[in-house]
Amino acid sequence: MPSASPAANSGPVPTEASALDMTSVLAGVWGNKLATLVLAPSIAVFLWFFVAYQTSPLKKYPGPFLAGWTNLWRVWQVISGEYAPRMKKLHDKYGPIVRIGPNLLDLDMPELYRIIYGTDGKWVKSDFYRNSSSVIDGKITYHMFSETDPTLHAQIKRPVVRHYSVPAVLAMEPLMDSVITDFLDTLQKRYVEPNKTCEFGDWLSYYAWDFMGMVTFSTKFGYMEQGTDFDGTLAIADKSIDYLALCGQMPWTDFVLDKNPIYPIGPPNVGNVTRIAIQNLTARLKGEDKNFTEGKPDFLQYFIESKSTHPDLVNDGSVIGYLLLNLIAGADTTAITMRALFYHLLKHPHTYTRLQADVRAAFPSPFEPASYAKARAIPYLEAAVKETLRYHPAVSMIMERIVPEGGLTLPHGLGVVPAGQMVGMNPYIVGRNKSVFGDDADEWNPARWLQRAGEGEDEYKDRMQRWGQSLLAFGGGYRICLGRNLSMMEVYKVVPTLLATFDIELEDPNEVWWTCSRWFYRTKGVVCRLKPRSG
Numbered sequence: 008m009p010s011a012s013p014a015a016n017s018g019p020v021p022t023e024a025s026a027l028d029m030t031s032v033l034a035g036v037w038g039n040k041l042a043t044l045v046l047a048p049s050i051a052v053f054l055w056f057f058v059a060y061q062t063s064p065l066k067k068y069p070g071p072f073l074a075g076w077t078n079l080w081r082v083w084q085v086i087s088g089e090y091a092p093r094m095k096k097l098h099d100k101y102g103p104i105v106r107i108g109p110n111l112l113d114l115d116m117p118e119l120y121r122i123i124y125g126t127d128g129k130w131v132k133s134d135f136y137r138n139s140s141s142v143i144d145g146k147i148t149y150h151m152f153s154e155t156d157p158t159l160h161a162q163i164k165r166p167v168v169r170h171y172s173v174p175a176v177l178a179m180e181p182l183m184d185s186v187i188t189d190f191l192d193t194l195q196k197r198y199v200e201p202n203k204t205c206e207f208g209d210w211l212s213y214y215a216w217d218f219m220g221m222v223t224f225s226t227k228f229g230y231m232e233q234g235t236d237f238d239g240t241l242a243i244a245d246k247s248i249d250y251l252a253l254c255g256q257m258p259w260t261d262f263v264l265d266k267n268p269i270y271p272i273g274p275p276n277v278g279n280v281t282r283i284a285i286q287n288l289t290a291r292l293k294g295e296d297k298n299f300t301e302g303k304p305d306f307l308q309y310f311i312e313s314k315s316t317h318p319d320l321v322n323d324g325s326v327i328g329y330l331l332l333n334l335i336a337g338a339d340t341t342a343i344t345m346r347a348l349f350y351h352l353l354k355h356p357h358t359y360t361r362l363q364a365d366v367r368a369a370f371p372s373p374f375e376p377a378s379y380a381k382a383r384a385i386p387y388l389e390a391a392v393k394e395t396l397r398y399h400p401a402v403s404m405i406m407e408r409i410v411p412e413g414g415l416t417l418p419h420g421l422g423v424v425p426a427g428q429m430v431g432m433n434p435y436i437v438g439r440n441k442s443v444f445g446d447d448a449d450e451w452n453p454a455r456w457l458q459r460a461g462e463g464e465d466e467y468k469d470r471m472q473r474w475g476q477s478l479l480a481f482g483g484g485y486r487i488c489l490g491r492n493l494s495m496m497e498v499y500k501v502v503p504t505l506l507a508t509f510d511i512e513l514e515d516p517n518e519v520w521w522t523c524s525r526w527f528y529r530t531k532g533v534v535c536r537l538k539p540r541s542g
């Protein structure tokens with residue numbers, strides 16, 4: 008309000024009125040500056056996004072409005088923990104092509120499998136994968152999963168690929184049998200004899216981690232002995248996979264969060280596992296490793312051999328890298344698969360009963376680790392495993408690839424995706440493709456994988472080959488999962504052994520398990536009662 012006192016106007020002291028004028032002048036000046044400071048960049052950013060959106064070659068493809076503008080939309084889908092089911096809803100709405108990022112198409116087109124996930128090395132992994140790396144001696148170091156350059160990737164893979172072949176992994180069967188025997192004994196003592204409820208889902212994780220410890224360096228971590236994630240490794244592994252999934256949507260964030268030299272705040276390290284890996288390598292090299300028995304090979308032994316066969320490519324540092332990747336990539340994925348297999352069998356008792364009967368016919372005695380060769384000869388077991396990989400793949404996000412020179416010609420005249428854009432398929436989505444698996448693709452039904460009544464041998468083989476191209480649980484092409492033979496051997500051995508040894512029931516037949524779909528399709532639950540084998 009202006010002052011009414013004339014005296015007040017005579018001195019040098021500003022009047023209330025002039026002070027207010029000054030304030031409003033300053034406010035005007037600062038307001039203008041502030042407006043310029045805030046508004047101008049906002050307009051520039053908006054224009055940048057607008058032009059990028061309008062001129063994008065992917066603009067014509069359908070998808071959620073926001074997804075075409077910013078990758079933040081995808082970050083939100085990951086945070087939700089419902090990534091795969093949400094993507095499935097989008098495919099149900101928009102069809103086989105959904106634009107899920109300004110430069111990314113999610114394709115439900117199994118016919119493109121051999122092109123996008125080919126063996127020619129032309130389709131390169133996107134930067135999504137690169138944040139799964141560590142800073143060693145100040146240098147960002149990539150491993151087999153995260154290295155995107157095909158030449159460098161081949162250099163990492165070449166020295167060890169043969170160690171993951173079926174014969175190399177079969178040579179580890181004695182080690183596997185010892186862990187399985189331990190698993191049975193532990194369950195028997197802790198749960199069957201005292202007739203106690205078993206957190207069976209958790210135990211499959213403890214088993215999977217101890218199994219990987221055993222085949223990797225002939226030592227169990229001790230999760231089965233302790234009956235808990237005593238050193239927090241399992242929880243840390245979950246966090247590091249979530250970090251991959253989240254930062255992977257905007258890969259530059261990894262350079263701000265984890266790779267900045269001042270204050271890195273990336274995922275926690277699996278420090279305990281690293282320590283165990285280093286201890287084992289050192290002891291083995293000094294000839295002091297008491298866990299290792301000649302004639303019972305493990306991956307550590309194989310990797311040490313690789314130092315001699317490929318001295319130019321493998322050193323002690325790379326051996327540690329190989330050891331850690333085995334554990335991070337191999338334990339949870341296999342645990343997820345086994346948990347899903349048991350959950351769905353138990354939720355569909357007719358499938359459980361059938362598998363149990365077929366397994367017990369092949370394995371009449373309890374407490375004997377099933378031989379891999381014999382287990383593979385049980386058709387319904389094979390069907391149940393394939394159905395699990397289809398219905399609940401351990402990896403439940405799109406596997407991004409960069410479109411190479413020449414672009415990607417989409418089928419049915421849907422256009423050409425130019426080079427430099429990103430496309431990919433999600434094992435969960437393609438696994439539920441109704442044109443491949445039928446109208447009941449959203450249901451669990453192992454029998455779909457069996458030869459149908461009236462279906463000829465050739466016809467069946469042909470169907471299995473086509474279906475195989477839609478089973479992306481292990482990825483494909485030159486980046487296909489390195490550990491698939493190992494994990495399948497683990498599953499094919501332990502599942503029949505458990506079914507032959509115990510009667511397994513859900514404690515609550517109405518149990519609905521907890522799921523979280525990010526890079527891994529994590530689950531919790533499958534609380535069971537284990538009883539001595541009845542028949």
Ligand code: HEM
Nearest residue numbers: 152336337340341401402406480481482486488489490494
């Ligand atoms: C059921 C168990 C498993 C599933 C479902 C699974 C799934 C996958 C998938 C989908 C990929 C490809 C990712 C992509 O291309 O984007 C992959 C890659 C990989 N997996 Fe597995 N995995 C399993 C077990 C294992 C095991 C046991 C190991 C190691 C012992 C392993 C080691 C690897 C490695 C090293 C890669 C990277 C290969 C490369 O890029 O050349 N995985 N896995």
